Amino acid sequence: MTTDSLSRKERERLRHKEEIVAGALKLFSEKGFHNVSMLEIATVTEFATGTLYNFFPSKEALYSELMLNCSRKILALLLPILDSSETEDRKLRRFIEAHRTIFTEHMDMIRLYLGDVNRLSMVIAPQLEEEIEQIRVTILDRLSAVIQSGVEHGRFRACNAGMVALALSAMLESLAFSAVTYPQSISMEQGLPEIEAMLFDGLRQWEGTSHAQ
Amino acid sequence: MTTDSLSRKERERLRHKEEIVAGALKLFSEKGFHNVSMLEIATVTEFATGTLYNFFPSKEALYSELMLNCSRKILALLLPILDSSETEDRKLRRFIEAHRTIFTEHMDMIRLYLGDVNRLSMVIAPQLEEEIEQIRVTILDRLSAVIQSGVEHGRFRACNAGMVALALSAMLESLAFSAVTYPQSISMEQGLPEIEAMLFDGLRQWEGTSHAQ
Amino acid sequence: MTTDSLSRKERERLRHKEEIVAGALKLFSEKGFHNVSMLEIATVTEFATGTLYNFFPSKEALYSELMLNCSRKILALLLPILDSSETEDRKLRRFIEAHRTIFTEHMDMIRLYLGDVNRLSMVIAPQLEEEIEQIRVTILDRLSAVIQSGVEHGRFRACNAGMVALALSAMLESLAFSAVTYPQSISMEQGLPEIEAMLFDGLRQWEGTSHAQ
Amino acid sequence: MTTDSLSRKERERLRHKEEIVAGALKLFSEKGFHNVSMLEIATVTEFATGTLYNFFPSKEALYSELMLNCSRKILALLLPILDSSETEDRKLRRFIEAHRTIFTEHMDMIRLYLGDVNRLSMVIAPQLEEEIEQIRVTILDRLSAVIQSGVEHGRFRACNAGMVALALSAMLESLAFSAVTYPQSISMEQGLPEIEAMLFDGLRQWEGTSHAQ
DNA sequence: CATGAATGAGACTTCATTCAT
DNA sequence: CATGAATGAAGTCTCATTCAT
Structure with missing residues (x-):
């Protein structure tokens, strides 16, 4: 049960990271690195900007x-x-x-x-x-x-x-x-x-x- | 004489524009569009930033x-x-x-x-x-x-x-x-x-x- | 027994608070108020950031x-x-x-x-x-x-x-x-x-x- | 005349720098480094934030x-x-x-x-x-x-x-x-x-x- | 109570552009 | 036309705080 609970959290975190990666991939591939802002990535992935920095130390x-x-x-x-x-x-x-x-x-x-x-x-x-x-x-x-x-x-x-x-x-x-x-x-x-x-x-x-x- | 004067001015203007183009080409080709600032172009061409805008309306x-x-x-x-x-x-x-x-x-x-x-x-x-x-x-x-x-x-x-x-x-x-x-x-x-x-x-x-x- | 239980809990709570205070004192004295983050305090005291807020309403x-x-x-x-x-x-x-x-x-x-x-x-x-x-x-x-x-x-x-x-x-x-x-x-x-x-x-x-x- | 003109600009620039220094000194001395923002300094000195960075590379x-x-x-x-x-x-x-x-x-x-x-x-x-x-x-x-x-x-x-x-x-x-x-x-x-x-x-x-x- | 992921306001900084001289 | 100081919008990143579990 504890294992399940932890596993669920971990799975959720992984899913969130994948969502960010997916959104960023789409944006970067469409517009290039400099024409995509972190706010933009946050918006399309429906996270806050700060959340992105919980997964990646920088853009x-x-x-x-x-x-x-x-x-x-x-x-x-x-x-x-x-x-x-x-x-x-x-x-x-x-x-x-x-x-x-x-x-x-x-x-x-x-x-x-x-x-x-x-x-x-x-x-x-x-x-x-x-x-x-x-x-x-x-x-x-x-x-x-x-x-x-x-x-x-x-x-x-x-x-x-x-x-x-x-x-x-x-x-x-x-x-x-x-x-x-x-x-x-x-x-x-x-x-x-x-x-x-x-x-x-x-x-x-x-x-x-x-x-x- | 006025014609000459204008002509000289025009030639000078053209030369200046070409200098800007040359400097910008070098920088852009080396570093890419987003990694070159107008100040940088102005510096290498020995003009002021404002001067660039007399030749080109924007970066x-x-x-x-x-x-x-x-x-x-x-x-x-x-x-x-x-x-x-x-x-x-x-x-x-x-x-x-x-x-x-x-x-x-x-x-x-x-x-x-x-x-x-x-x-x-x-x-x-x-x-x-x-x-x-x-x-x-x-x-x-x-x-x-x-x-x-x-x-x-x-x-x-x-x-x-x-x-x-x-x-x-x-x-x-x-x-x-x-x-x-x-x-x-x-x-x-x-x-x-x-x-x-x-x-x-x-x-x-x-x-x-x-x-x- | 309830009394004992509560008492133990209370003692534990007090102990936790003292641990937090001790860790924070060390960090603040070394680096000053603004150069210490709640995450840092949480890390050295081995609590989660949220836990700190169960003891203190703010930094x-x-x-x-x-x-x-x-x-x-x-x-x-x-x-x-x-x-x-x-x-x-x-x-x-x-x-x-x-x-x-x-x-x-x-x-x-x-x-x-x-x-x-x-x-x-x-x-x-x-x-x-x-x-x-x-x-x-x-x-x-x-x-x-x-x-x-x-x-x-x-x-x-x-x-x-x-x-x-x-x-x-x-x-x-x-x-x-x-x-x-x-x-x-x-x-x-x-x-x-x-x-x-x-x-x-x-x-x-x-x-x-x-x-x- | 050219000398005068240059001198005036230089004097003005120096004056501006001194205004910034004075405003910053007042604010820093009252509130300390971390409790003063560049926007605050810009506001009291009646400059834009960017202007501060024309005089000082960083806070x-x-x-x-x-x-x-x-x-x-x-x-x-x-x-x-x-x-x-x-x-x-x-x-x-x-x-x-x-x-x-x-x-x-x-x-x-x-x-x-x-x-x-x-x-x-x-x-x-x-x-x-x-x-x-x-x-x-x-x-x-x-x-x-x-x-x-x-x-x-x-x-x-x-x-x-x-x-x-x-x-x-x-x-x-x-x-x-x-x-x-x-x-x-x-x-x-x-x-x-x-x-x-x-x-x-x-x-x-x-x-x-x-x-x- | 404990956890820590999510939040978002706010800080610092950059730089294309303007304009008075 | 040339200058370059001033501008301020926009971007990256931090971190105190919250809240669902």
Whole structure:
């Protein structure tokens, strides 16, 4: 009973924290860090401003936790795919396909991640960069390794795997961002097959010469 | 003489405005819109804050003009290439090559353009979106048209030209951004050929099947 | 049994209150009224903040009670000495000596009393001033009376007893404060005899001239 | 003319700063650091809150400058007296007398100095402590040196000069504070002669025994 | 009585903007 | 046009206090 009571309080507290995180994510992803005030977050989450500070020591801490959450979730989704024991071909197709899921289920997260990750975090919370960057680098490294492996097994043409990974990542991020920003003219449905095609045609090993000019 | 005097005054005024724009560009590109104060801009340009308001009605207007300047310069550089009367193949190679120039000569501009263009302008100055977006769309449309033309002339395989354009644009922007952010590990020199290769291999028309899964 | 139960409860309640008072005294004396939060007091006393409000209606009330406690204890220590039936000389020596005890046993009290007594109480709890001030005045009056009595009995030279009392009090308080603040360079051991000497030399009746310039 | 114009602006700015300092001194001396808000200071000085920050980077900086000003003024008043080439006797009498001037001309300063000097500065601006403490120590040292010199020249009885200096300082400060706090019952006029008497009687060298117990 | 999450008034501070000179 | 002191709205954050459990 005591356990239940404590548990209920703890559960409630956790729920409140999640409500704050959810409200903040929505606002930050829509308007960016500097254009959202703590009062605004408090209002949409139906708490008092002071309450926010019972969960997060500062606005920047709240933002940081949000960014970390997003990055971690994406990492948890993509890493297993790249680390699985399938052919490189299959891994890449699933990697690309996974972006469809991320997009459809975590639109705010994407918007936050793609919107502020590059510039803002550096200025606002330099130390935040560490883990965020770590995660980005991890994904790119794995992606690069998979491509390199394909090359070494003679399945892909010779290429700079790191650059191809960066290019693939860029295409996917850009597609996701465009689809969020202009949903009526750009869609993941159209874009993903095209990216897939471009990647695999670009990497395909064929008998002729390499990409001569 | 009055004409001369006015002319000199006008020239001086123009010079002052350009100094302000230059200082603001540097600061905004380094720190982002919200992390630069008008006092800061005034200090580096050696004017008083009030003087800035003789040239720009607001901080946002100054920022908007900056963004427009950048976008226009890029447009002026890229559009002639895409509109020239060369083969599609040659146009694309020159289009890609042009990014090298943009990067090496206008680093601040790139940083500003790629950093804030997506999110911030919407919030800060919604009406700014209009022309900026117009320019982006124009470039993408032209790029798309060139690709589509190549397809219709049988030089490229069938593809969704708009998506390929978006993908190419994304790769180039991402490469530029990475090269600015991590200059010691990512360089345009390495990246551009790889992008070129990927694009042309992806578009190459060959006798065999299309990119079947 | 009910009586016993209530009594136990009451004793417990009293004990809790004393714990709170003790913790608050320590914190207030170290950091001053405004630099101690109720949460801090709650933490060191291992209660919840709400619990503090079951014993004291406000932070100021807690502070006031503390001040009164200190003042009353000091009064209870000093008054019997001044009211005893000894010679004025002996009374004053014991009065001075008593400050050694106060110092060694109630350092926190001293720090609180000397630190905030003058300014803060006026602002925080004007009505607190009443009894605190009453206590100060009581001590000074009795001290003054003792000196005046000594003068009237021809044991001390003619003087303004009130001023001498004030001076003695000032010297003792200042010594105590200095001994608390710079314990390595100022000690009660050194200071008390010096004060005693100065007082009695100053008051000594001798045949020669008075303190003419 | 340009000189005049600049000079006028500078003079005006200086005047404004002095107005702020004066208003802040009055408020701080009456209510203490924590019980005065920047808005309050802005209101009494008839400026906007932001204006205060054009003169002082923070509330604490404003307070610190105030404290330093007071301390320095008092130092500038007292030090020349103690450093003059008169007899120790004469120096001490003038030192005591100087407090009458300090009192009559700088009542707020006294209240600020005596009220907050002990506790607050430590908490608020530890580095402020340095110069303030330096000043206190300087005065006490010089005072102590004068007394010691008197002892060595056989003009005063043997005594612990440091303790006597502390005692004299305590009496003077306490008198000043009391005269400020209870002006109707305590006055410098009454008190200063009494302190002088006590000091010189306490220090007087006479043929008889020393202060035997 | 004990708890501690929630509250919200109020404090400090910033900075885009104005305007008298 | 240039200046920069003054402005004050708005933002972040603190903390004494309340109240449902």
